[in-house]
Amino acid sequence: MSESTRVNLLGLTRQDLEAFFTEMGEKAFRASQVMKWIYQFGVDDFDEMTNLSKALRERLKEVAEIRLPEVVKDMPSRDGTRKWLLKVDEINHIEMVYIPDGERSTLCVSSQVGCTLACSFCSTARQGFNRNLSTAEIVGQVALATRIIGLPENKGERVITNVVLMGMGEPLLNLDNVVSAMELMKDDLAFGISKRRVTLSTAGVVPGLEALRQRSDVSLAVSLHAPNDELRDQLVPLNKKYPIKELLASCKRYVEGKPHNRVTFEYVMLAGVNDSPAHARQLVKILRDVPSKINLIPFNPFPGSSYECSSLEVINAFRDLIMEAGIITVTRKTRGEDIAAACGQLAGKVQDRTRRSERFVIKEEKIA
Numbered sequence: 001m002s003e004s005t006r007v008n009l010l011g012l013t014r015q016d017l018e019a020f021f022t023e024m025g026e027k028a029f030r031a032s033q034v035m036k037w038i039y040q041f042g043v044d045d046f047d048e049m050t051n052l053s054k055a056l057r058e059r060l061k062e063v064a065e066i067r068l069p070e071v072v073k074d075m076p077s078r079d080g081t082r083k084w085l086l087k088v089d090e091i092n093h094i095e096m097v098y099i100p101d102g103e104r105s106t107l108c109v110s111s112q113v114g115c116t117l118a119c120s121f122c123s124t125a126r127q128g129f130n131r132n133l134s135t136a137e138i139v140g141q142v143a144l145a146t147r148i149i150g151l152p153e154n155k156g157e158r159v160i161t162n163v164v165l166m167g168m169g170e171p172l173l174n175l176d177n178v179v180s181a182m183e184l185m186k187d188d189l190a191f192g193i194s195k196r197r198v199t200l201s202t203a204g205v206v207p208g209l210e211a212l213r214q215r216s217d218v219s220l221a222v223s224l225h226a227p228n229d230e231l232r233d234q235l236v237p238l239n240k241k242y243p244i245k246e247l248l249a250s251c252k253r254y255v256e257g258k259p260h261n262r263v264t265f266e267y268v269m270l271a272g273v274n275d276s277p278a279h280a281r282q283l284v285k286i287l288r289d290v291p292s293k294i295n296l297i298p299f300n301p302f303p304g305s306s307y308e309c310s311s312l313e314v315i316n317a318f319r320d321l322i323m324e325a326g327i328i329t330v331t332r333k334t335r336g337e338d339i340a341a342a343c344g345q346l347a348g349k350v351q352d353r354t355r356r357s358e359r360f361v362i363k364e365e366k367i368a
Contacts, residue, residue, distance in 0.1 A: 006065040009038065010143060011136030013183045014190075024063075026056065035189040038066055042147045068140040069094070071148075086144070088113065088137050092130050094168050096141045098149065098160075105149075106162040109141040111178050112169025117203050119223070119236050121268055123302040124168045132174040138165075138181035142191055163193055166201040166221070172208025179215050186218075195219070201266065206242040209250045220254055221264040221295075222247070226274050227282035235274070244286060252290050262291045262328075268299050269310035269318070280321040287327060294322060294329040 012020060017031035033051055037043040044066035046057045069086035072093060076082050082098045097108040114129035115122075142163060149159045163185050165171045171178045178200070184190045185198050201221040202209060209220075224244075226232035232239040239247075255261040265287065269275050283294070296319055299309040310318070315331055322329045 006063060008067050008134075008136040009034065009064050010066060010068070010139045011134055011180070013135075013180050014187055016180075020064075024059065030056070032189055035187070039143065039146075039184075039190040042143075044068070067136070068144045068147075069137060071144070074148075084145075084148075086141065088133065094133070094137075094141075096145065096167060098145055104161050105159060106164060107142060107145050107160045108164050108167050109138060110167030110169055111138060111165050111171040111174050115169050116173060117170050117236070117238055119203060119225075119238075121225070121235060121270060121299060121305065121307050123305075126304065127168075132177060133169070135177040135180040135184075138177060139184050139190075142185060146191070160191065160193070162197045162199070163191075164199045164201060164221070166199070170203055170205060171200050172202045172205040172212065175208050175211055175215075179212070182216060182218055199264070203236050203238050204242050204247040205238065206246055206250045209247075209254060213250075213254045217258070219261070219264070220251070221266055222251060224265040224283075225268050227279050227286055231274060231279075235268075235270075248286060248290055255291050262293045264293045264295055266295050266297055268297045269315050270299050271308040271310045271314070273307065275310040275314050275318055277317070277321055280318045284322055284325040284327060288325075292327055294327055296329065296331045298331070298334055300334060 007020065009017065009020075014031055014035060017035065018028040021030040022028055030052070034049065037049045043049060046052070046060045046064075049057060052060075069088050071084055072087050073085040074082065075084070080100050084096050084098075086094050086096060088094055092113045094110040094113055096110060099106045099108065111133055112129065113131050113133065114127045115124045116129045118125045142160065146159055165178065165182075182198055182200070185193050186195055195216075195218050197219070199219040199221050200212065200216075201223060203223045212220075223236065224232070225235050226239075227244075229239060229243045232244060251263045255263055267274070267283070287294075296315055298315065299307055301307070301309070319329045319331055
């Protein structure tokens, strides 16, 4: 069997892997054994899985593989952040970011090669879109980072405490693969990350959010960025299809019956665009009935962008107005800016099927 037709075991949840072994005529518990080798010991050579029979190991080599994305470039930041450019196929690359912060260590993973959305303040949007990442390619990012940074048995603790699907792509437009990947992130035989420490970030794909509510219970972050439809239509064009009122109603349903859950609303601070006291008061008004936490994100510039970041004074005043209304609000600390690893800066290398990247180049040439 050729390599391309082998099953990448990183793409199988525990239940899927049990079914895989059962179909091979093996006991279902083989799944647990193999998962421990892959995720807890970092083994991708079947010959090293010594509690499997030699016959089974030989058969696995014929029908399966454990294939991680390939590191093309490793970029360390002065602040300890690391960004990797990863090859997922012959023409496409994605980016992944590791952010250590004391006892907390967060991995930001991608869910698509590029992005179908066109948020005006995001570098990824300019790359266009090629395809969804498979479950194996999403899980492979976590497995790869774990191996690079250090496996648990070497440190006596999990090296990644939080995973956020905030990298390239819109996770809810790749729902099946993302849900399977998150199940593996939470599985004790894999990464064992608490559901409260796995966060899916969406620009507001309401049907996907409704489906996610039925299938998972991870933490939710929503890229809001504006307190009214007129402005959000400009910043997040998806809003024209799923306006704020509809989005917030779906968010409220997502956390209903979960007393300790809040939706984190992400709000990029753009000078003179969405950062006035009036905008802050509008934001308070629309979120009054939704269990909320707000992350204010200082805008991170990228080539070709016309936006500027709000001043620290403006950001602090905006934050204070919201906090006075009783909504938890924090200003996100910018990390990895010197390696373009900050929020909104991930780009990768995308074979763009949408041709959006070409349109941006033409537009910029006309401006020049």
